[in-house]
Amino acid sequence: MPVCAGEVRLERDLLGEKAVPIDATYGIHTDRALANFPLSGRMVHPELTRALVLVKRACARANMETGDLPLHVGEAILSACDEALSGLLPEIGITDALQGGAGTSANMNANEVLANRAEEILGGRRGDYARVHPLHHVNLHQSTNDVFPTAIKVAAITLLRRLEKSLAALQTAFQDKEREFASVVKMGRTQLQDACPITLGAEFSAYGEALSRDRWRVFKCEERLRVVNLGGTAVGTGITAPRDYIFCVVDKLREDTGLGLSRAENLVDATQNADCFVEVSGILKAVAVNLMKISSDLRLLASGPRAGLGEIHLPEVQAGSSIMPGKVNPVICEAVGQAALRVMALDGLTASAAMSGQLELNAFLPLLADALLEGLSLLDAACAMFRTKCVEGLAADPAACEEHVHRSWATVVALVPAIGYEAAVEVAREVRETGKTVPQAVLERGLLSAPELRRLLSAETMTVLGQGREGKP
Structure with missing residues (x-):
């Protein structure tokens, strides 16, 4: 049991003891990460936090099915996961988005918060880890790397x-x-x-x-994303994980997420490559x-x-x-x-x-x-x-669209099949030099009748594909 001193509790890891806020649902690994990585000022993306919880839930279910996780411990972890998915455990996902360790801090943060909440569900206190341990139970048969x-x-x-x-x-x-x-x-x-x-x-x-x-x-x-390396543990060989767990854990994740996930055929490849x-x-x-x-x-x-x-x-x-x-x-x-x-x-x-x-x-x-x-x-x-x-x-x-059409000599492009290229050039020259509109210049020259001009510049003619053999759409 951790030693409490004032408003903190003392927890121990490989590097020694460290004070953690007494009411924190996280533990020593999270506390070190918060101190070590004050980088972006952004927490882990909320959807990634949710996904981490879903993975932890699936792993607990798989370990319960194989008999490696006591049912009462597993049920407490599942309850903690469900609370987290409902937004009731806000200290999951609080590590900085940018962190060393390939995501170990984010993984351990989830392990600690879920373990502490499951510990409470079973009657213990935060930081006890006597009934539910972040590594021995929540992270059972897992690695950050899968x-x-x-x-x-x-x-x-x-x-x-x-x-x-x-x-x-x-x-x-x-x-x-x-x-x-x-x-x-x-x-x-x-x-x-x-x-x-x-x-x-x-x-x-x-x-x-x-x-x-x-x-x-x-x-x-x-x-491209449905093939996952869960079960591969550290380097894709499944070291420390039983074979029956490896074969069923992705099935549990597929059930919990509703996504068409499958285990990678080559777990080593799926662990080391991110293409x-x-x-x-x-x-x-x-x-x-x-x-x-x-x-x-x-x-x-x-x-x-x-x-x-x-x-x-x-x-x-x-x-x-x-x-x-x-x-x-x-x-x-x-x-x-x-x-x-x-x-x-x-x-x-x-x-x-x-x-x-x-x-x-x-x-x-x-x-x-x-x-x-x-x-x-x-x-x-x-x-x-x-x-x-x-x-x-x-x-x-x-009105603005129509004005641009009429005042631009480029409009004569649509009339070339009817009046010929040379006549179109003369119309364009007149429009450029005099400021007349294309319809005005065409009608004054008697090149087309008003109805035919309207037809050639109509929306129907502008949208038909290509031109008919007789210059008609």
Whole structure:
């Protein structure tokens, strides 16, 4: 039993005795970690903390089934796990997100809090460890080296599923706008120069299609994370763990999480290599690239609103300036862009951490987990914010779109099949020199009738694929 002195209790480990706050649910390993790693100021990602508890729960169930864990001790650990999953044990996950030891501090933090709570459930006191021990019971037949990577995968899959739903909702929002803007003809631009007419709906269809690909990639990449090394213990050989435990522990985790997890065929490989996380991170970078491009496009289309393109109007969510009255900025698009840039930077961190492993283990998994899970959370939040605060409420300005079409000599591209290239060049020259609109110049020259001109510049003609043999869509 630990010796209590004032408001602390004394606990002992390999390095000797240390005072721990008497009411703390954590123990000496957590206390040392809090002192040793004052780095990021961020705790372990909450989804990773939840996943660690789920892994501990599955391990307890497996050890109970094999007869290695007394049932009353196992039931107390399961009760403690359930309390933690309900948010009743807030001292799980309090270690810094960045820590040495390949995640040992996070693992031991979970072991200690669950052991102390289970000890209390069985009638003991925090820090006694007489009935339930962090290592002998909660960590039975486990190593940080199989627990922590498995927990990262469980957390990442959970967040991937949330992201997939957010992407689906954002895709739907853009598809709704595609239909809403189907009849709005505007000037298409390449290299930021007038190119040829297109519909605003067609532009938005491209955004929806890009997000559709992102959604599919995010959905599929979950497969890369379903293979776990739980049961491999220290280096993937399963040292200290009974064979029957190794064969059943992933089944218990699959039951507790509802995820399609399986034990890796090569546990040594799954323990030392982290390339699957790099693959997933690359897909997150692809999502970020599309979000950056789309949000930048919306800012450009909404620029002005009087001295810019002004072809769409974004929802006004806050005043834009402390010095320029009446200014409203595209802040949601800007925030989405910043989140996207952050995710792209985190992809670099994930790759760097993954390649920093040596021999049988990667000691940089805490950094990898922090980067990967932050990226997933950021993208999920960015997609939801983009949809609800920007995309769903944005509106077209058909008058501005029409004016740009009529005043740009690039519009003559759509008339070339009907009036010929040379005539189109003359129309373009006249529009550039006189300031006339393209329809005005065409009609004055008698090149087309008004009905035919309207047909060639209609939304229907702009959206049909290709041109008919007689110059008709």
